[in-house]
Amino acid sequence: MNHDDKKNKILTETPFVTITIPAYNEQDSLAGTVHSVLALDYPKEKYELLIVDDGSTDTTAHIAQELITQHPSYTIRLISQQNQGKGAALNNALRQAQGIYFVCLDADSFVARNALQKMLPHFTDAKVAAVLPALKIHNPKNKLEKLQWYEYIINMFYKELMGKLNCVHVTPGPFSVYRTATLREIGYFDEHNITEDLEIALRLQSHNYTIVQLMDPEVLTIGPSTMKELYTQRNRWFKGATLNVLKYRKMLFNKQYGDFGFMQMPTVLLSGVIAIILFCTALYYGLKPYVENVYYLTFVQFDFMPFLTHFQFNFTLMDLNYITIFVAATMLIISVYIMRKSEVRTNERLLKYGFLTITIYMLFYFLFLGAVWVGVFYDIIRQKKQQW
Amino acid sequence: MEKRQLSKELYIIAAIATTGIFLLGLLLGLVIENARTAYVDNKYLQQELDFRSSQLQYEYLNLLEEKENCPAIYETLYTNLEDLEKTRVRIETYSDDATITKEAFELLEREYLLAEVRYWLLANRAKEICDHDIVTLLSFSSDEEECATCDEQSFVLSYMKKELGEKLLIFSFNVKTVDEPMIAILKTAYNITEYPSIVVDDALYAQLHDVNVLMPMVCNEYEETPEACAAWINPQ
Numbered sequence: 208m209n210h211d212d213k214k215n216k217i218l219t220e221t222p223f224v225t226i227t228i229p230a231y232n233e234q235d236s237l238a239g240t241v242h243s244v245l246a247l248d249y250p251k252e253k254y255e256l257l258i259v260d261d262g263s264t265d266t267t268a269h270i271a272q273e274l275i276t277q278h279p280s281y282t283i284r285l286i287s288q289q290n291q292g293k294g295a296a297l298n299n300a301l302r303q304a305q306g307i308y309f310v311c312l313d314a315d316s317f318v319a320r321n322a323l324q325k326m327l328p329h330f331t332d333a334k335v336a337a338v339l340p341a342l343k344i345h346n347p348k349n350k351l352e353k354l355q356w357y358e359y360i361i362n363m364f365y366k367e368l369m370g371k372l373n374c375v376h377v378t379p380g381p382f383s384v385y386r387t388a389t390l391r392e393i394g395y396f397d398e399h400n401i402t403e404d405l406e407i408a409l410r411l412q413s414h415n416y417t418i419v420q421l422m423d424p425e426v427l428t429i430g431p432s433t434m435k436e437l438y439t440q441r442n443r444w445f446k447g448a449t450l451n452v453l454k455y456r457k458m459l460f461n462k463q464y465g466d467f468g469f470m471q472m473p474t475v476l477l478s479g480v481i482a483i484i485l486f487c488t489a490l491y492y493g494l495k496p497y498v499e500n501v502y503y504l505t506f507v508q509f510d511f512m513p514f515l516t517h518f519q520f521n522f523t524l525m526d527l528n529y530i531t532i533f534v535a536a537t538m539l540i541i542s543v544y545i546m547r548k549s550e551v552r553t554n555e556r557l558l559k560y561g562f563l564t565i566t567i568y569m570l571f572y573f574l575f576l577g578a579v580w581v582g583v584f585y586d587i588i589r590q591k592k593q594q595w
Numbered sequence: 596m597e598k599r600q601l602s603k604e605l606y607i608i609a610a611i612a613t614t615g616i617f618l619l620g621l622l623l624g625l626v627i628e629n630a631r632t633a634y635v636d637n638k639y640l641q642q643e644l645d646f647r648s649s650q651l652q653y654e655y656l657n658l659l660e661e662k663e664n665c666p667a668i669y670e671t672l673y674t675n676l677e678d679l680e681k682t683r684v685r686i687e688t689y690s691d692d693a694t695i696t697k698e699a700f701e702l703l704e705r706e707y708l709l710a711e712v713r714y715w716l717l718a719n720r721a722k723e724i725c726d727h728d729i730v731t732l733l734s735f736s737s738d739e740e741e742c743a744t745c746d747e748q749s750f751v752l753s754y755m756k757k758e759l760g761e762k763l764l765i766f767s768f769n770v771k772t773v774d775e776p777m778i779a780i781l782k783t784a785y786n787i788t789e790y791p792s793i794v795v796d797d798a799l800y801a802q803l804h805d806v807n808v809l810m811p812m813v814c815n816e817y818e819e820t821p822e823a824c825a826a827w828i829n830p831q
Contacts, residue, residue, distance in 0.1 A: 372600075372602060372605075373599070373600070415599060462598075462601055463598055463599065464599055465598070465599025465600045465601045465602075466599070466600065466601060466602050467599065468599075469601055470606075499746075502747075503746070503747055503750035503751075506747055506750060506751050506754075506803075506805040506806060507750070507751060507754040507805070507806045508806060508807070510754070510806075513754055513757035513758050514753075514754070514757060516757075517757040517760075521681055523634070525627065525630060525631050525634055525689075526685065526688070528692065529623065529624060529627045529692075530620070530624065530692070533620045533623055533624075534620075537616055537620075
């Protein structure tokens with residue numbers, strides 16, 4: 208399916224849709240998420256909204272109940288359960304869902320009005336099991352959120368490419384639309400999985416279903432605002448990716464699964480290995496000269512003044528390490544190309560948050576991701592139990 | 596089971612593009628390595644001329660005993676030697692980086708090693724003629740396999756050089772980089788059996804020594820104590 212096919216699809220009928228918001232302690236964002244659903248450009252009698260309160264300890268259930276009271280003309284139901292995790296919450300809703308299509312919407316995400324209008328027409332045949340919107344960070348305020356904004360924009364371009372090869376390996380929480388019957392047929396969400404959205408995508412791929420990635424409509428999600436939150440989120444994602452790829456290892460390098468088995472599955476695993484190698488290499492070569500010099504200074508009683516007072520500039524262009532420069536320049540050219548393509552495809556402006564932010568993203572963000580991957584492998588080795 | 600699409604054409608294109616980038620890198624490497632050898636070759640020619648000039652100056656001094664010209668000529672020697680050392684270090688780096696023109700750099704390393712020896716001999720002769728109060732230090736090092744502490748020793752010597760300036764002439768010989776008979780002669784002459792080893796006016800100091808050992812030892816060699824030695828010299 209080419210880009211134009213995706214762009215020109217028009218909704219001709221309005222099938223019944225179930226939209227599910229699994230929520231655990233989401234009192235701050237739930238109302239905004241629900242309001243974005245109620246504002247959908249789709250007949251209100253043609254969808255139901257199921258809010259699953261996963262044993263929240265805050266006022267999430269109360270807010271949900273208030274929303275139901277405030278909007279009596281909409282079909283909104285609150286399903287309460289003991290805290291069992293997102294997978295169980297989704298399954299609880301899936302068992303009760305009336306819709307032909309089942310939508311998962313994280314309680315910290317906001318959907319565009321035209322989402323269903325744009326997405327439903329892509330269920331062209333029975334092989335299409337899920338359709339995904341473009342995902343972006345909602346109103347990034349601090350530097351960390353802005354860095355994630357860049358990451359999401361570039362990821363969207365990557366996911367579009369993967370979509371063209373039918374290689375999408377994750378159906379994220381923010382407004383992934385599934386065919387309800389297919390989800391039931393393949394056995395519901397895995398309730399014990401730390402990344403149930405990734406697991407269900409791999410399961411759909413293992414059953415040779417198609418997952419369609421769109422660049423329009425947009426769904427906005429709130430990104431973690433602190434390093435600790437971001438680390439925890441990414442640790443769970445990367446760990447989930449690793450464990451699920453291993454769970455579905457039968458697809459690895461298996462030609463029967465086409466590009467997905469031959470390219471995407473190994474890429475998910477390899478990305479972790481490459482991230483760790485890059486992280487360790489950057490750390491080693493970045494810190495080595497400083498550590499060495501401090502160590503050497505112990506032999507001269509830490510008297511560094513002569514090196515400063517008698518410093519001589521002795522450098523020619525030929526002294527540059529051309530291998531490093533060539534690799535860096537090649538990577539820079541490829542990165543700029545990808546960023547430019549991402550900019551165009553997501554209809555965003557990459558300099559929106561300034562040159563400094565994008566520079567930090569390009570030069571340093573990978574170090575953070577590398578550190579997360581190191582943590583993931585460490586956790587896997589010591590068999591640390593993952594909290595959702 | 597239904598077989599899914601495998602985009603072989605895409606993988607072939609990706610492989611061709613990757614090979615193209617790799618070959619471009621290789622080509623660039625060849626161009627830069629050749630530029631580096633040409634640069635060092637040119638530098639060597641200049642330094643060869645500088646050496647001949649210094650040699651001629653001392654022969655002239657020796658013949659006419661015009662010792663009032665000694666300081667100026669000594670300064671020339673010092674500058675040439677400093678320039679030589681910078682190039683020697685640069686060649687070592689280039690040689691480590693080199694992948695295609697390794698042999699060319701090894702030859703250059705040998706040439707520079709011999710140049711160090713020539714300058715050392717000249718400095719010794721000059722010292723006799725001009726009666727100049729300087730200390731010459733020979734530093735023997737090897738590769739990391741044979742000498743785990745050579746980098747540390749080199750750092751200490753750099754520190755001393757910065758402190759003592761032209762009062763200290765250091766001649767560095769990396770015994771592992773080239774197979775040079777002259778080095779074998781020096782090793783035998785000074786009984787060098789391990790690395791790092793330092794020779795200060797015929798006295799051998801084997802193994803790594805920090806500044807607390809080397810500075811007093813070098814400072815004691817001067818007839819007139821340089822300012823930088825004040826803190827290091829034994830008060831007695």
